[in-house]
Amino acid sequence: MIVAEDLRRVYTMGRVEVRALGGVSLEVAKGEFVGIMGASGSGKSTLLHILGLLDRPDSGRVTIDGTDVLALSDHRRTLFRLNRLGYVFQDYALIGELTALENVYLTSLVRGASKKEYLDRSADILERVGLGDRMNHRQSELSGGEQQRVAIARALVNNPSILLADEPCANLDSQTSKSILDLFARLNEDLDQTIVMVSHEEWHKEYFCRVVTLQDGLIADVTECRKGPRPGGGE
Amino acid sequence: MLAGLRVSAFLAWKSIQRGSRGTLALTIMIIALIFVNLVFLPSIISGVVETFNTQSIDFDLGNLVIEPREGSQYIDGVGSLQKTVGRIPGITGTSPRIAAGVTYFYKGRNAASTLYGITPEDERSVTKIADSMTEGEFLSNGDTDAIVMGTTLAGTEGEEAGGLPSLEGVGVGDSVEVAYPNGEIRTYRVKGIYETQSFSVDTSAFITSREMSGVLGLQDQASIILVKTEVNGREEEYKTEILSYGVQEEVRTFQEKSGGFVDQAIQSFNIINAISTLVSLIIAIVVVFIVIFINTVNRRRQIGILKAIGIDQQIIINSYVLQVLFITTVGALVGIVLNAGVTTYLTAYPLVFPGGPVYPAVEASAILRSIASLFGVSVVAGYIPAWRIAREDILSAIRG
Numbered sequence: 001m002i003v004a005e006d007l008r009r010v011y012t013m014g015r016v017e018v019r020a021l022g023g024v025s026l027e028v029a030k031g032e033f034v035g036i037m038g039a040s041g042s043g044k045s046t047l048l049h050i051l052g053l054l055d056r057p058d059s060g061r062v063t064i065d066g067t068d069v070l071a072l073s074d075h076r077r078t079l080f081r082l083n084r085l086g087y088v089f090q091d092y093a094l095i096g097e098l099t100a101l102e103n104v105y106l107t108s109l110v111r112g113a114s115k116k117e118y119l120d121r122s123a124d125i126l127e128r129v130g131l132g133d134r135m136n137h138r139q140s141e142l143s144g145g146e147q148q149r150v151a152i153a154r155a156l157v158n159n160p161s162i163l164l165a166d167e168p169c170a171n172l173d174s175q176t177s178k179s180i181l182d183l184f185a186r187l188n189e190d191l192d193q194t195i196v197m198v199s200h201e202e203w204h205k206e207y208f209c210r211v212v213t214l215q216d217g218l219i220a221d222v223t224e225c226r227k228g229p230r231p232g233g234g235e
Numbered sequence: 236m237l238a239g240l241r242v243s244a245f246l247a248w249k250s251i252q253r254g255s256r257g258t259l260a261l262t263i264m265i266i267a268l269i270f271v272n273l274v275f276l277p278s279i280i281s282g283v284v285e286t287f288n289t290q291s292i293d294f295d296l297g298n299l300v301i302e303p304r305e306g307s308q309y310i311d312g313v314g315s316l317q318k319t320v321g322r323i324p325g326i327t328g329t330s331p332r333i334a335a336g337v338t339y340f341y342k343g344r345n346a347a348s349t350l351y352g353i354t355p356e357d358e359r360s361v362t363k364i365a366d367s368m369t370e371g372e373f374l375s376n377g378d379t380d381a382i383v384m385g386t387t388l389a390g391t392e393g394e395e396a397g398g399l400p401s402l403e404g405v406g407v408g409d410s411v412e413v414a415y416p417n418g419e420i421r422t423y424r425v426k427g428i429y430e431t432q433s434f435s436v437d438t439s440a441f442i443t444s445r446e447m448s449g450v451l452g453l454q455d456q457a458s459i460i461l462v463k464t465e466v467n468g469r470e471e472e473y474k475t476e477i478l479s480y481g482v483q484e485e486v487r488t489f490q491e492k493s494g495g496f497v498d499q500a501i502q503s504f505n506i507i508n509a510i511s512t513l514v515s516l517i518i519a520i521v522v523v524f525i526v527i528f529i530n531t532v533n534r535r536r537q538i539g540i541l542k543a544i545g546i547d548q549q550i551i552i553n554s555y556v557l558q559v560l561f562i563t564t565v566g567a568l569v570g571i572v573l574n575a576g577v578t579t580y581l582t583a584y585p586l587v588f589p590g591g592p593v594y595p596a597v598e599a600s601a602i603l604r605s606i607a608s609l610f611g612v613s614v615v616a617g618y619i620p621a622w623r624i625a626r627e628d629i630l631s632a633i634r635g
Contacts, residue, residue, distance in 0.1 A: 054543055054629050075547065082545025093540040093633075097253040107544055109245060112238035138253075154544065 001194055002028040002051060002162065007060035009046050009217075020046040021057065022217035028162075031192040033185065035199055035208035035225070042214040044198045045166055051196060052085055052164040053077045065161055082107055086155030088165035092147040094139045100126060100150045101135040104157050111158060118157075125153040129183060145176035152183060156193070163187070165197040169204070181207045242546065243553035250530075250554070251561055258526065259562070265522050266566025266609065271573045272515045273605035274597060278578065280504045281596035283588060288467070288489075290591040294431040296489040297330065297361045297461035298470050299477065304484055309333075309456040316460065316482065317357075323476055325465045328360025331457035333447045339388070339402055339440070340412040346400035348388055349439045350413060352447025361463040364429050364436065371407035371427030379446045382411060382423035385437030386430040400438050419450050432591040460484075516612050523562070523616035527555055531624040538624055539632025548625040552618065559617030560610070567606050 009021040020043045036044040049055035094103050108118035129149040169177035185207050187193040213221040303310050313331045333352035355374040359365045365373035392404030409425045464473050470488035477486050578595045585592035
């Protein structure tokens with residue numbers, strides 16, 4: 001599904017060159033829930049941004065579902081993000097002027113879906129993430145956990161091949177974080193949703209199928225984690 | 236394309252609907268005032284032209300004037316010339332006038348101005364002075380010792396007319412002495428006072444041609460013949476027509492007779508208008524640019540997120556352009572309403588110019604031109620800041 005080969009990325013900050021990725025190769029299979037972990041500055045967010053077509057490596061190759069995504073024009077990359085990828089950002093990144101429902105169906109509007117189609121689908125996903133009664137609330141009227149659930153619903157509305165999450169629990173308390181991770185795990189198991197998530201919390205590991213640990217822009221370790229049922233899966 | 240526009244419209248509408256109401260109202264108001272400014276001055280210029288034309292035709296010159304041949308002081312054979320011109324279809328009246336520069340004396344005060352000798356009946360067929368009497372009556376054909384004078388020349392007791400000829404308080408029934416250029420002095424009883432609001436007419440006076448011809452020793456002669464036509468605006472055609480009837484005297488339209496005075500004034504007005512338009516449009520550009528610039532800078536991160544989730548930058552830019560179009564449309568509509576208010580007020584209380592009262596004449600072309608220019612500059616001023624932010628690298632925008 002995702003094949004990343006020898007990704008290198010160097011940022012220039014003033015006169016200093018910072019090596020964010022020094023040759024990372026990674027494969028993510030369909031239906032995997034992969035955690036990218038590592039210390040601050042290890043290159044995990046850079047890797048996620050490159051896999052999510054938000055950034056370009058200086059060299060290397062990324063193939064998603066057989067498409068060489070680095071060869072795409074900016075416009076095609078935008079369409080690829082719209083149709084194939086879903087994002088969950090650390091700080092929710094909702095559009096403040098839109099309600100939860102509007103935030104969720106915005107990308108469906110771009111895809112040209114009919115009103116009934118995008119309303120039904122968005123409402124259904126919001127129900128599924130537990131926000132059926134908060135659909136018409138705006139960002140300022142939602143708690144952190146609720147906002148992140150809206151962001152997840154937005155990321156899922158177009159049935160993306162891959163869900164990319166950049167430290168989605170960083171701003172949430174542990175209880176809310178757990179509910180978000182449970183939601184991710186459920187999506188992964190029930191819908192076979194491929195998820196790549198950046199995290200630095202050790203206890204998140206129990207949710208991941210595989211953990212890729214980065215250190216100084218290189219893969220330091222790859223660990224298979226969850227073997228059995230997900231935490232709380234029996235609930 | 237259509238789906239993209241739908242999203243742009245959706246984002247624009249939500250931003251307008253749920254954004255800052257105060258900023259929106261202020262921006263719309265500024266655009267409205269700029270619109271009023273763009274329309275107001277041209278409407279006043281059109282009003283000046285219209286006033287000048289109407290006043291010239293109704294009180295001063297008629298549509299055309301016939302003047303003596305080159306080298307002659309007077310037109311001879313006025314009676315037969317009047318008959319000739321009067322036969323031309325579309326000519327509704329002719330009024331011969333004898334003009335003399337005279338000095339009026341009244342209670343030790345004096346004023347120099349023009350005195351016209353007219354045939355009252357003929358004058359009524361051309362000008363509306365007889366309908367503009369504020370006191371007394373207009374002249375009759377048989378009057379020999381009567382004079383009617385303009386309100387400025389008659390003046391008001393104890394008030395100077397700001398450099399204009401004024402006898403400061405002449406009333407109907409008073410006697411005024413008139414000193415002619417040939418040394419003759421006559422006393423006339425003021426039969427009426429008129430007000431046309433055209434300063435050259437209101438500083439003049441009229442007596443009958445019969446009386447003036449007697450004083451100046453003229454016979455069937457006139458300094459000028461005013462010609463009234465059935466419709467205004469076709470003076471050039473009538474001029475050609477009159478000349479084709481074999482009239483040897485000089486025939487000029489009222490515009491030619493005024494010697495380009497109005498043309499020069501209009502040229503000056505147009506320069507002022509061009510500067511005013513330019514300044515207004517620059518203000519519009521700056522206001523729209525600043526509003527959209529601040530808006531996009533404040534939403535830099537949001538724009539980055541929109542791009543990250545797969546929304547094309549053109550959709551984002553278009554959403555700002557649509558916001559600008561909305562602001563400009565509402566601003567122009569409010570401007571039209573404000574302008575209607577200003578126009579209504581100035582129609583009730585017109586600006587007083589030396590040529591007469593000026594009513595704003597709002598032309599559809601001026602409104603359309605203003606709307607088009609306002610939309611043009613607004614779209615450009617809105618597009619540029621939106622484009623600058625929207626083309627920014629996604630991660631830089633998201634990081635703010």
